[in-house]
Amino acid sequence: MVLTSTTIESTVGDVLKAVGAWRTGHFLLTSGLHSDQYMQCQRVMQYPQFGDLLADLLVEKLAEINVKPEVVVGPALGAVHWEVFVASALERKALLENSRSSLAGLLQRPEDTYKAVEQAIRPESINSMVKAVFAERAGGSDEFSIRRGIELDPGTKVLVVEDVTTTGGSAKKVVELISSLGAKPIAVAAIVDRSGGKAQFDVPFVSLLKLNLATFQPEECPLCKSGSSAEKPGSSKK
Ligand SMILES: [Zn+2]
Numbered sequence: 001m002v003l004t005s006t007t008i009e010s011t012v013g014d015v016l017k018a019v020g021a022w023r024t025g026h027f028l029l030t031s032g033l034h035s036d037q038y039m040q041c042q043r044v045m046q047y048p049q050f051g052d053l054l055a056d057l058l059v060e061k062l063a064e065i066n067v068k069p070e071v072v073v074g075p076a077l078g079a080v081h082w083e084v085f086v087a088s089a090l091e092r093k094a095l096l097e098n099s100r101s102s103l104a105g106l107l108q109r110p111e112d113t114y115k116a117v118e119q120a121i122r123p124e125s126i127n128s129m130v131k132a133v134f135a136e137r138a139g140g141s142d143e144f145s146i147r148r149g150i151e152l153d154p155g156t157k158v159l160v161v162e163d164v165t166t167t168g169g170s171a172k173k174v175v176e177l178i179s180s181l182g183a184k185p186i187a188v189a190a191i192v193d194r195s196g197g198k199a200q201f202d203v204p205f206v207s208l209l210k211l212n213l214a215t216f217q218p219e220e221c222p223l224c225k226s227g228s229s230a231e232k233p234g235s236s237k238k
Pocket of ligand 1: 026034035218221222223224225229230
């Protein structure tokens with residue numbers, strides 16, 4: 001069965017709400033604006049099964065537009081874990097399609113372990129694996145870099161992932177970083193695009209859920225006017 005965009009959107013929305021990643025209430029955002037909704041996608045990453053599900057859905061959407069990355073790069077800290085889920089989902093799809101051998105499930109088949117690992121650690125196998133990398137802002141810099149001994153080979157096809165795209169600023173910087181390193185950004189993908197269509201990139205942009213969340217200047221906030229006070233998410237216990 002092929003999932004339609006509408007089915008995907010409602011499925012993703014249900015998951016995000018169920019784990020408290022998408023909340024309704026009265027919030028003070030980092031920008032200083034107020035909103036009746038708040039998105040904290042890291043909450044969904046606590047649950048690898050949901051991370052896998054969202055990544056599988058994203059990979060199907062990428063396949064529709066023939067995006068086949070060799071490396072997935074996400075800006076820290078927002079995309080940390082997410083880039084691993086997406087790379088892992090790309091591997092799963094490739095394994096299914098090419099019936100390549102997999103290291104998954106070997107503990108259930110100990111007799112296959114040695115052979116499978118021996119195959120997997122060959123340079124040609126390692127080179128064909130989809131990699132997951134995070135870009136970080138280091139040393140108080142506003143610019144992203146890729147560190148920790150990780151290098152991108154020239155021409156490598158890179159997918160940039162974000163959890164939530166608000167302005168697209170971070171993703172844009174990572175796209176520029178990848179180009180400057182001689183690799184090839186081929187697409188940007190997010191779980192939620194809340195930019196209201198404002199986030200634009202020089203490469204295709206795919207998201208699982210498009211939202212146009214209303215924000216208000218504090219003095220114009222209808223929720224404040226009705227007497228409630230805004231909660232700063234992450235600053236209290238819940
Ligand atoms: Zn308010």
